[in-house]
Amino acid sequence: MNAVVLAVVIMLALSFARVHVVISLIIGALVGGISAGMGMTRTMESFTEGIANGASIALSYVMLGAFAVAIARSGMPQAFASWVIRKANDGDGSRGKFLKWGLLGTVLAAAIMSQNLVPIHIAFIPLLIPPLLLVFNRFDVDRRLLACIMTFGLVTTYMYLPYGFGNVFLNDILLANINQAGLDTSNINVMSAMGIPALGMLCGLLVAVLVSYRKPRSYQDRPVEGQGDVHLDEPVSKYHIAIALLAVVLCLVVQIWADSLLLGALVGFAVFVAARVIKWSEADGVFDSGMKMMAMIGFIMISAQGFAQVMKDTGQVESLVTASAKAFGDSHLMAAFVMLLVGLLVTMGIGSSFSTLPIITTIFVPLCLQMGFSPLATVSIIGTAGALGDAGSPASDSTLGPTSGLNADGQHDHIRDTVLPTFLHFNLPLLAAGCVAAMVL
Structure with a gap:
């Protein structure tokens, strides 16, 4: 069996069997590296090399966790949560439903804006979601x-x-790598290429909202990590809220200016300490709480970088695609399906669609040209193949972020x-939409 396939299957099987994701990634990388003939020593050297690439990301999220706990201690999220609950209690059932759907819309808007307007990616989640858990519990979401x-x-x-992180994914990585592989994309509208796959994602969301998870689900009101017992009826200092808003703005400004999430979170945390919203004697405790909250996502992302490095060093991604190509025949549909399936497999293992694109583009472009796909269809196939697996991967920050909150x-x-849930509702319709796009574009 191909080493990449074997490693990903082992990693996913262990994860679904309730083995911790970090252990699953390590074992999967070892099995994949050894089966590729790298040996135990070379595999561990490769894994360690990859770990170094993920250390800065993990440190940024740890600092972000401390910043999120500081915001929670300021009382700003609790003030918003208590306002929502008061509105719900003061009105009838229709107002409660309006507030519930308004909150869901707010979460969706925050996720969308985190990629472009306020490019902080998953950083919004530990700031917004934990303080609102009591509110979601009240509505049985x-x-x-x-x-x-x-x-x-x-x-x-x-x-x-193609804005913010989308500009990086679509223009700087997708189109740039396709150009380097020998296909001119100067006249291609990338939004036209990715429109049908995006509609597939939308269909998956509608199924989740209207069918799969529309029924109420009860949760207990428990203390949130780093926040202690939250009492939504306690008054919140307006000074603390003002400092929290200032810290958030400065964090965003510094992050955009310096292109560093770590530095932005550090500046935001320093504002809380300097303004004595967080006392100097409490700073260590707040930082420790933030570290605990983000520890899992940090360790998983570090391990995922090690896993990805081993998969690259096996040199068997290309042989995987070549072997799959023999099954294409003259069928465009089968060719598109297999290429998308390979992209899904690679991204599920690596955990990053941004890292998948450079790996698959150099192989997929010649295949698409040989099969007679149009340039627009080629861009759509490769872009969809890269995005497939980001939702539903145990090692992806697009799933780790929501879990952390x-x-x-x-x-x-x-x-x-x-x-x-994210695998079933997004990867399956995205796979189908990618095949449709390949046939009609």
Whole structure:
């Protein structure tokens, strides 16, 4: 069996069997590397090399966790949550439904804007979601629905809109790599190429909202990590709220100016300490709480980088595609389906669609040209193949981010409540939409 396929299957099987994702990634990488003939020593050297690439990302998220806890301590999120609950209690059932759907719309809007207007990616989740868990509990919102909403906003936005992170994915990586592989994309409208796949994602979201998770689901009101017992009826200092708003604005400005999430979160945290919203004697405790909240996502992302490096070093991604090409025959539909399936497999293992594109583009462009696909269809196939698997991968930040917020009180399982729902509702319709796009464009 191909080493990449074997490694990904082992990693996914262990994850779904409730083995911790970090352990699953390590074992999968070892099995894949050894089966490719790299040996134990070379495989671990490759894994360690990849870990170094993920350290800065993990450190940024740890600092972000500390910043999120500081915001929670300021009382600003609780003030918003208590306002929502008061509005719900003061009105009739119709007002409660309006507020519920308004909150779901707010979460979706935040996820979309996190990719472009306020390009902080998953950084909004630990700031917005944990303080609102009590509100979602009040409305009996199924957290699997919230996971689908956030993942939709995170993935669909960058794979369709060429702004912010979408500009990086679509222009700097997708079109740039296709050009380097020998296909001129100067006259291609990338939004036209990715429009049908984006509609596939939208169909998946509508199914999740209107069918799969429309029924109420009850949760217990538990303390949120880093926030202690939250009492929504307690008054909140207007000074603390003003400082929190200032810290958020400065965090965003510094992050955009310096292109560093780590520095932005550090500046935001420093504002809270300097303004004595967080006392100097409490700073260590707040930082530790933030570290605990983001520890899982940090370690998984570090391990995922190691796994990805081993997969690249096996040199068997190309042989995987070549072997699959023999089954194409003259069928355009089969060719598109297999290429999309390979993209899904690679991204599920690596956990990053941004990292998948450079790996598959150099192989897929010649195949698409040989099969007679149009330039627009080629861009659509490769872009969709890269995005496939970002939703539903245990190691993707598009699933880890929602879990970090929704599991802040220990009632949301990463695999069962985020990975499986997002895989079923987004990868399957995206796979179908990608095949349709390949045939009609």
